[in-house]
Amino acid sequence: MVQDKTIGNRIFDTVNYTLLLLIALLCVMPFIYVLAVSFTSPAEVAKGGLILWPKEWSLASYRYIFSTNTLVRSMLVSIYITVLGTLINLIFTSLMAYPLAKTHLRGRQTILLAVLFTMLFGGGMIPTYFVVKALHLTNTLWSLMIPGAISAFNLIVLKNFFQQIPDGLEDSARIDGCNEVGVLFRIVLPLSLPAMATFGLFYAVGHWNQFFNAILYINDNTKWPIQVLLREVVILASSSIGDSTIDSTEIQPLTIRMAVIVFATIPILLVYPFLQKHFAKGVMLGSVKG
Template sequence: MGKRYRTIGGTIFDLSNYLLLGLVGIVSVLPFIYVIAGSFASDAELTKRAVFLIPETFTTSAYEFIFSTDTIIKSIWVSVYVTVVGTLVNLFFTVSMAYALSKRNLMGRNTVLNLIIFSMLFGGGLIPTYLVVRELHLLDTYWALMIPGAISAFNLIIVKNFFQELPPELEEAAKIDGCSELGLLWKIVLPLSMPVLATFTLFYAVGHWNNFFSALLYINDPSKWPLQVMLRQIVLLSQAAAGDINSMDPSFVKPPEQSIKMAVIVVGTIPILLVYPFLQKHFAKGVLIGSVKG
């Protein structure tokens, strides 16, 4: 093949794209780097310096305050448990219902789909939802953080559309070989659906990890608080301690209020960020597949 020559306009266009995307990347990353640096800085430095990427005085006092008891470790395990089990519950119900609704000959299919779309537009409200959770005796249980949102209507529709786009010849061939509906789903449909399943696994997992309001409503036992609620309590505690510093013992060391807030962001963000690289390759493909046809 002959040598490919680039025009001056094409070169300028590519360089402009690289420059623009590089600037966008820097603007996106710099705030998080500042938060990490601020979590290792003192309150005096945070007050004195508006923005910095490397602290002048390196200190771990914020993290020492956060991990001063084993409650934060337990809350991390609670969040991990709720995230893993809750995501499995989400996937089980979403995939089961989406596979059934992907069958065009299913009796009552259109009625069920209309009800699902209706639920996307209208909700029961906070108080009715709380009453349902209470009557089901789910208060102060981890199931209260998983069952009420077991199925996302939007995710369900995307997964259903993906299942509908699979070649019908595969289903026909499997049934000729004596495969049942459950075997068809487990052996053929799910292996072909890994991109979309990986994508919504990430969506559901991030939702459970960041879930704060549901735990605040339904969990009264502090030993069952997930990480997000526990981090909120730590921030409130640091603010209260900072406000009452004059009435405390002279030997009391004032917790670094501003750096604690930044350390809380780091502690709450890093674990779920570590999951993303394992699912990233499926992310864009999984979102686009299933959203083209209805």
């Protein structure tokens, strides 16, 4: 890339780099706090204050949370529903978004309006439960994937992304004899990798954070994802002691809480760096056009 070497540009770059670095540090600090507390001994935490580096290292909280297989088991459930669920999401959403991106399609506005309407009005928890139950999805992991197969928000924004793709590119495929499904999978999707990565990420994070539907739809707690556990640990720790008839255990709840947060958050945090290469500027578009 050609570098512009004017003074103005240099000042701009310096300010820009410094500012972004500061913002990035500001963003990561609390997570460092969470991480640090999870590795700190309970006694140290009891003294209070902001901990950014454990003075007395302790693995007690991690030993505690790994003392049963619940955490690992629910983590596997989470990974399973996240991977499979996101795949279902992307297929269903792009299948629907692509035709809706064609402005000549009859009935398109009506459908879009109907979709938009569901963003604002919904029947609520109980009627939805009845549908999920009628389809025999309750007590299966499908209940965490199918009822949310398409997000209206993602659909509308993805439709908008598809609309930006120049028609010329699609036409060449049509001349090659592809039908619309072929155009979508051979031309449009490869051209929309940044969008796919984005919505894949949105969906994946959505699946990862599910806890309410799991409790609602699934009675068998061995099928619950990790967020159910996380929620319970956080809530339990925030309610004060004094109700129990026995002493609280030796371990400071805060450190355990933080350890669970770390364990439940790291996997989904790792998704983004892997997707980043698809955000590289205009790769596909440039090459196809050139």
